Amino acid sequence: MKFLLVVLILLVIGIVSFFFSIQNSFAHKDIQVGNITITAGWLTEPPLLNNLNNLLLMFHENDDTPIRNAMKDITVNVQFGGVTKEVNFIPSEEDVGTYLSEIIPTQLGTYSLSLNGQLNNQNITTQITIEDVEDTGKLSFPSVENTAAADVSQNIGSQVKSIITDINRQIEESKNFNNETRQLLGEFITKVDEMKVDLNKIGLLSFVGVGLGSVAIILTSWKIRK
Numbered sequence: 001m002k003f004l005l006v007v008l009i010l011l012v013i014g015i016v017s018f019f020f021s022i023q024n025s026f027a028h029k030d031i032q033v034g035n036i037t038i039t040a041g042w043l044t045e046p047p048l049l050n051n052l053n054n055l056l057l058m059f060h061e062n063d064d065t066p067i068r069n070a071m072k073d074i075t076v077n078v079q080f081g082g083v084t085k086e087v088n089f090i091p092s093e094e095d096v097g098t099y100l101s102e103i104i105p106t107q108l109g110t111y112s113l114s115l116n117g118q119l120n121n122q123n124i125t126t127q128i129t130i131e132d133v134e135d136t137g138k139l140s141f142p143s144v145e146n147t148a149a150a151d152v153s154q155n156i157g158s159q160v161k162s163i164i165t166d167i168n169r170q171i172e173e174s175k176n177f178n179n180e181t182r183q184l185l186g187e188f189i190t191k192v193d194e195m196k197v198d199l200n201k202i203g204l205l206s207f208v209g210v211g212l213g214s215v216a217i218i219l220t221s222w223k224i225r226k
Contacts, residue, residue, distance in 0.1 A: 027041050027046070028058075028130075029129065031126055031128055033126065034122045036060070036067070037059070037061075039056075039058040039059075039060075040055075042056060042130060043055075043056045047111075047131060047134065048105075048134055049108055049133055049134065053102075053103060054100040055101040055113065056098065057071070057089060057098070059097050059099075060097055066097025067119070068091075068096060071091075071099050073117045073118045073119065074115055074117035075116050076101070076114065077114045078111060080110075080111050084114075088101060089101045105133040108133055110130075110132050111129075111130055112130060
């Protein structure tokens with residue numbers, strides 16, 4: 001009974017692994033040219049709009065032997081609708097027989113690769129349609145709308161904060177100005193009061209001087225009469 005259970009578990013694992021293997025390789029397209037198998041697709045799947053990705057080409061001989069320097073005499077163009085662009089492929093550092101070309105897909109829809117040249121004395125003239133480029137919306141989190149709203153809210157908040165800070169600064173400057181004005185006014189009033197006291201002193205001394213002068217005149221006149 002335990003043996004049957006173990007066999008059943010292994011069978012389920014095998015089926016699941018096979019299913020995921022099919023899913024992972026489903027988007028890659030294979031074509032056969034003589035004894036050469038050419039596989040085309042995207043390095044990162046699904047390919048997403050406006051996201052950096054790599055076009056991928058793999059070359060194998062007799063189904064399983066990777067071919068080195070396969071791109072030496074082959075020209076590749078990527079096509080979308082009526083637009084065509086020549087692209088350069090470089091060997092992958094990880095997998096022999098695999099070649100990559102960086103690209104940022106800017107339109108939703110179907111892309112294809114057109115190959116022309118020679119490989120191992122065989123003419124290569126073929127076009128391979130690869131997986132459609134998809135919108136990022138279904139994988140984006142949070143959504144673009146929410147992010148945009150958050151950005152606007154944050155921007156408004158920062159602007160309001162800046163305005164409030166500026167108003168507070170102006171109020172403080174106004175307070176300082178008023179305090180300085182009050183201080184200067186107080187000093188001015190004090191000076192005026194001091195000037196009044198000095199003037200009063202000067203007036204009193206003048207009055208005394210006039211009085212003493214008058215007394216001197218009277219005494220002089222009195223002596224003369226004598």
